[in-house]
Amino acid sequence: MLAKRIIPCLDIKDGRTVKGVNFENLRDAGDPVELAKLYAAEGADELVFLDITATHERRKTLAELVARIAANINIPFTVGGGISSVDDVQVLLKNGADKVSVNSAAVRNSQLINDIADKFGSQCLVLAIDAKDVAGQWKVFLNGGRLETELDLFVWAKEAEQRGAGEILFTSMNHDGTKNGFANEALARLSVTVNIPIIASGGAGAMPHFVDTFSQGKADAALAASIFHFKEIGIPELKGYLAKEGIVVRV
Amino acid sequence: MKLVIIDYGAGNTQSVKFAFERLGVQPVLSDDADVIRSADKVLFPGVGHAKAAMDVLQAKGLDKVIPMLTQPVLGICLGMQLMCKYSEEGSVDCLGIFDETVKLFEPKMKVPHVGWNTTQGQWALSKEEGSYFYFVHSYYVPKNEHTALTCNYIEPFSAAMHKDNFYAAQFHPEKSGEAGERLLKQFLEL
Numbered sequence: 001m002l003a004k005r006i007i008p009c010l011d012i013k014d015g016r017t018v019k020g021v022n023f024e025n026l027r028d029a030g031d032p033v034e035l036a037k038l039y040a041a042e043g044a045d046e047l048v049f050l051d052i053t054a055t056h057e058r059r060k061t062l063a064e065l066v067a068r069i070a071a072n073i074n075i076p077f078t079v080g081g082g083i084s085s086v087d088d089v090q091v092l093l094k095n096g097a098d099k100v101s102v103n104s105a106a107v108r109n110s111q112l113i114n115d116i117a118d119k120f121g122s123q124c125l126v127l128a129i130d131a132k133d134v135a136g137q138w139k140v141f142l143n144g145g146r147l148e149t150e151l152d153l154f155v156w157a158k159e160a161e162q163r164g165a166g167e168i169l170f171t172s173m174n175h176d177g178t179k180n181g182f183a184n185e186a187l188a189r190l191s192v193t194v195n196i197p198i199i200a201s202g203g204a205g206a207m208p209h210f211v212d213t214f215s216q217g218k219a220d221a222a223l224a225a226s227i228f229h230f231k232e233i234g235i236p237e238l239k240g241y242l243a244k245e246g247i248v249v250r251v
Numbered sequence: 252m253k254l255v256i257i258d259y260g261a262g263n264t265q266s267v268k269f270a271f272e273r274l275g276v277q278p279v280l281s282d283d284a285d286v287i288r289s290a291d292k293v294l295f296p297g298v299g300h301a302k303a304a305m306d307v308l309q310a311k312g313l314d315k316v317i318p319m320l321t322q323p324v325l326g327i328c329l330g331m332q333l334m335c336k337y338s339e340e341g342s343v344d345c346l347g348i349f350d351e352t353v354k355l356f357e358p359k360m361k362v363p364h365v366g367w368n369t370t371q372g373q374w375a376l377s378k379e380e381g382s383y384f385y386f387v388h389s390y391y392v393p394k395n396e397h398t399a400l401t402c403n404y405i406e407p408f409s410a411a412m413h414k415d416n417f418y419a420a421q422f423h424p425e426k427s428g429e430a431g432e433r434l435l436k437q438f439l440e441l
């Protein structure tokens with residue numbers, strides 16, 4: 001049986017993790033590679049690295065980091081943040097990233113999805129969507145949630161699938177940071193709108209939230225950051241719980 | 252040991268190289284027929300599009316070299332699919348090591364098949380029943396007489412195949428955690 005995936009997300013700035021982590025057994029808690037290795041050893045199924053660097057050196061720093069991650073971890077990983085061209089993708093894949101996630105740039109230029117899928121295959125393209133329920137309509141937001149668009153989440157997800165996206169990473173801005181659970185209604189609707197895997201993001205706060213998003217939300221994978229970084233939930237503990245609740249996980 | 256990774260511009264060569272380096276072996280990346288022929292063992296990885304990949308192999312003359320190799324060869328993902336006779340992806344004739352047609356999954360479930368799935372059966376490279384390996388693919392090789400491991404998604408398909416000196420995995424051992432590492436170690440010990 002295909003297992004449901006648990007995906008820790010690491011925010012990266014200038015080659016270091018940000019937002020803080022709380023692991024005593026790391027020599028350097030700011031080094032993404034150390035944290036990545038630890039998560040891989042604990043049973044994470046994939047990792048996502050989100051680069052929020054704004055400097056001119058960004059591409060070079062990120063490429064170097066990607067090569068170091070690829071050399072050190074034995075599970076798949078996705079790199080996202082500010083990717084806006086086929087050249088950006090090429091550099092990251094060449095350095096060992098398995099997938100890239102594209103967000104705002106794909107809304108501004110939807111042909112980018114076709115270009116990446118045609119050149120490197122759909123399997124390496126995760127379309128990230130930040131959306132918010134505004135008076136009953138799920139609207140897509142850009143620039144890390146700062147810019148509202150008139151685009152509808154479900155319409156956009158369908159178009160992205162048709163253009164060649166291989167997976168959808170949907171972050172609910174209504175749920176992100178609340179620790180009250182994932183946006184399961186919207187996730188379930190997304191899952192019947194498109195026929196590509198959906199990664200649920202935003203709202204993880206307790207282990208039952210993961211059960212709900214896999215069963216009610218029909219998500220194929222669940223992504224979380226702070227609950228893992230601050231050891232509120234350990235990955236082995238979470239997977240044990242999910243298995244006990246009848247969710248298929250890799251243990 | 253001389254371990255050569257066939258380098259034809261198809262994706263994940265770097266990941267495969269890193270995986271062997273973690274096992275203490277330094278592979279050589281090459282598209283040179285003589286270097287490939289002289290290897291003790293050959294890796295044939297790949298991600299991307301079958302037609303595009305076959306075009307590159309033909310341009311480099313490697314489509315004639317690979318099927319004639321006599322040392323152990325391990326094809327991974329697209330590499331395994333290219334070892335077959337024909338692929339529906341771009342409707343292209345492939346290397347013909349395995350007499351099979353590579354097919355597109357019927358979209359009865361989500362396609363691509365992404366994630367960790369269990370395999371059934373045993374083969375020279377993986378003797379543990381039911382191991383989880385990491386898959387990411389939209390095309391598959393149906394079960395056949397050379398199927399070594401089976402995976403069930405939409406229908407039972409070939410997760411791994413074996414014929415003479417040719418080994419092939421649809422999943423990515425280089426990304427399959429410790430189970431994948433054990434498989435690559437077995438390949439080194441053949």
